[in-house]
Amino acid sequence: xxxxxxxxYEAFVAARIAALSRTAYLxxxxxxxxxxxxxxxxxxxxxxxxxITGEPEPYVRRIMYNENVSRWRRRxxxxxxxxxxxxxxxxxxxxxxxxxLQRALQTLTPRQRTMLVLRFFEDLTExxxxxxxxxxxxxxxxxxxxxxxxxxxxxxxLERSPARDG
Amino acid sequence: xTELLRQSLSDLAEDATVATPRANTWAxxxxxxxxxxxxxxxxxxxxxxxxxxxxxxxxxxxMRQNSGVTDQPAYVIGDLALPTNVSQPSPWESGTAxxxxxxxxxxxxxxxxxxxxxxxxSDAYYxxxxxxxxxRYLDLPHLALNGTAVLSPDGTHVAYxxxxxxxxxxxxxxxxxxxxxxxxxxxxxxxxxxxxxxRLLVWAPGSNELMAAYRxxxxxxxxxxxxxxxxxxxxxxQSTVVAxxxxxxxxESASWSANGIAFWxxxxxxxxxxxxxxxxxxxxxxxxxxxxxxxxxSGGVAxxxxxxxxxxxxxxxxxxxxxxxxxxxxxxHAGGVGAQLQGRDRPLGPPIIRRVTPFAxxxxxxxxxxxxxxxxxxxxxxxxxxxxxxxxGIYSINVETGxxxxxxxxxxxxxxxxxxxxxxxxxxxxxxxxxxTSHRDPRTVWAVIAMVVLLSATVLFVVLRSRRSKDPxxxxxxxxx
Numbered sequence: 184x185x186x187x188x189x190x191x192y193e194a195f196v197a198a199r200i201a202a203l204s205r206t207a208y209l210x211x212x213x214x215x216x217x218x219x220x221x222x223x224x225x226x227x228x229x230x231x232x233x234x235i236t237g238e239p240e241p242y243v244r245r246i247m248y249n250e251n252v253s254r255w256r257r258r259x260x261x262x263x264x265x266x267x268x269x270x271x272x273x274x275x276x277x278x279x280x281x282x283x284l285q286r287a288l289q290t291l292t293p294r295q296r297t298m299l300v301l302r303f304f305e306d307l308t309e310x311x312x313x314x315x316x317x318x319x320x321x322x323x324x325x326x327x328x329x330x331x332x333x334x335x336x337x338x339x340x341l342e343r344s345p346a347r348d349g
Numbered sequence: 350x351t352e353l354l355r356q357s358l359s360d361l362a363e364d365a366t367v368a369t370p371r372a373n374t375w376a377x378x379x380x381x382x383x384x385x386x387x388x389x390x391x392x393x394x395x396x397x398x399x400x401x402x403x404x405x406x407x408x409x410x411x412m413r414q415n416s417g418v419t420d421q422p423a424y425v426i427g428d429l430a431l432p433t434n435v436s437q438p439s440p441w442e443s444g445t446a447x448x449x450x451x452x453x454x455x456x457x458x459x460x461x462x463x464x465x466x467x468x469x470x471s472d473a474y475y476x477x478x479x480x481x482x483x484x485r486y487l488d489l490p491h492l493a494l495n496g497t498a499v500l501s502p503d504g505t506h507v508a509y510x511x512x513x514x515x516x517x518x519x520x521x522x523x524x525x526x527x528x529x530x531x532x533x534x535x536x537x538x539x540x541x542x543x544x545x546x547x548r549l550l551v552w553a554p555g556s557n558e559l560m561a562a563y564r565x566x567x568x569x570x571x572x573x574x575x576x577x578x579x580x581x582x583x584x585x586x587q588s589t590v591v592a593x594x595x596x597x598x599x600x601e602s603a604s605w606s607a608n609g610i611a612f613w614x615x616x617x618x619x620x621x622x623x624x625x626x627x628x629x630x631x632x633x634x635x636x637x638x639x640x641x642x643x644x645x646x647s648g649g650v651a652x653x654x655x656x657x658x659x660x661x662x663x664x665x666x667x668x669x670x671x672x673x674x675x676x677x678x679x680x681x682h683a684g685g686v687g688a689q690l691q692g693r694d695r696p697l698g699p700p701i702i703r704r705v706t707p708f709a710x711x712x713x714x715x716x717x718x719x720x721x722x723x724x725x726x727x728x729x730x731x732x733x734x735x736x737x738x739x740x741x742g743i744y745s746i747n748v749e750t751g752x753x754x755x756x757x758x759x760x761x762x763x764x765x766x767x768x769x770x771x772x773x774x775x776x777x778x779x780x781x782x783x784x785x786t787s788h789r790d791p792r793t794v795w796a797v798i799a800m801v802v803l804l805s806a807t808v809l810f811v812v813l814r815s816r817r818s819k820d821p822x823x824x825x826x827x828x829x830x
Contacts, residue, residue, distance in 0.1 A: 204368045206362070208366070221368040226374055227378075230378040230385075304358040331351075
């Protein structure tokens, strides 16, 4: 028998899993980790579903952001941001913009990546980004600036486009 | 730049593979939630139980509840002994109300330091077991006066004055009680007279009878008061009241036997006929040279076991300290066995008064060990008496030769002292017993627990506050507090 909570949860998953998958892909940079992140996020959301009041998506997304940073923290000994680009995709002679951006994003820390995704993909303001990540607004500002600068070095097309404040 | 970034991110996101929802995520998650819930409750319960159990283990030794009354003595008389060291119990030592009767006592002591609460101390009697040397406070019901309880020579009974409240809520002495240290039972005896002025409680050498000496009459008219004795047969619980022709005065010591009641108030020794209350002998002793002409006070009087000799201690005040007193320990040979003292018409014969020194400081005459050895609490020589670090002791003094032997050391602080010892047991060898149990101060334990709880609460608060700022269930857009 399906309880009302379970039905709500399943309806939410059916409606939003695609959007969550996209965000997870941007956050992790690869399909495997994105899939893992989505499943973990949905599991934790289901476990705390009874505590959610109102619209669940903000809560679920916050679980995802925190989980992404936490996963990075757990693996930071083995994985760390580097100035070296990741391994070149094999037999891909015409590297397009997407791949260039993807590789540039990989040079950022998960926190910086999450910030850029929140700010420029989810379109959150600096204040809401800070709240979503549990950081101060000034930290979000400085980290975003640093992330954009780093991204600009690896992804020169960004530097050549007209600037606009978010 | 950011516009291109937005566009690029959106394009990149289109490459994402949509995750496939797992069929059992909900069930697994709810199962996990239940497990965490049960685990949390179990952990909390275990933590609370651990704290409670630990607290009880640390605090409870003094709270162990035994029955207050027992019928079966669990000792062999031949095994009874006095300890070679006398001290005072921990302020937190258990009492007879909690731990039951202590069994035959070797020593009856008194202290000002018993903890009645976390913030208060009070006077209390304590006993040292003649069986195992353990210490225990005596919770004597209706106790009227401190400093008056007496231990029977065999250590099995403690007698004390009792009190009652009058209609005007004033506390008055109305009788005496006998606490049985082996059964825990207390027998109370009400004195029929009103306006009782308690004077002395004295045990017979055989521990079978108790004499209560008191005065009755108008409290504001001493001339109109009459001295009386109430002699209780402990075995039959019957008592006999006799009016005395002797003014029982404060500070007087007494030793009682069926052959004669000896009252000693230095320098006067009086023997009273216990049957009639009449005076058998009234002897004024010349102050001894050791006192330098000062008026001594009584340090106790005691009949020898064969009732032929009275030992008495005269304490002469010294300026060097409140407890150090020049002493004259004397003996009075009454001229034979006690039968010669009976009857007012019989001559007592020539008294032989012998001063037994060299004891410089006798704090108290405790009784007799045998027919020739008196037991005293004191310091043997003047040279030792003036040394602050000298530990007093219980000494056996041969009243014929003056030789003495130290039987026990007495390590009491200024707020404790010995009220009496079981003299009938003193002929057994003194035994080295473990000292008083050292009890933890429960206030320290609870303070530590409180600090741990406070610290834990602080850590928990900080952790929760830190986690709350990252709580996924806090809606996006709210500012962390």
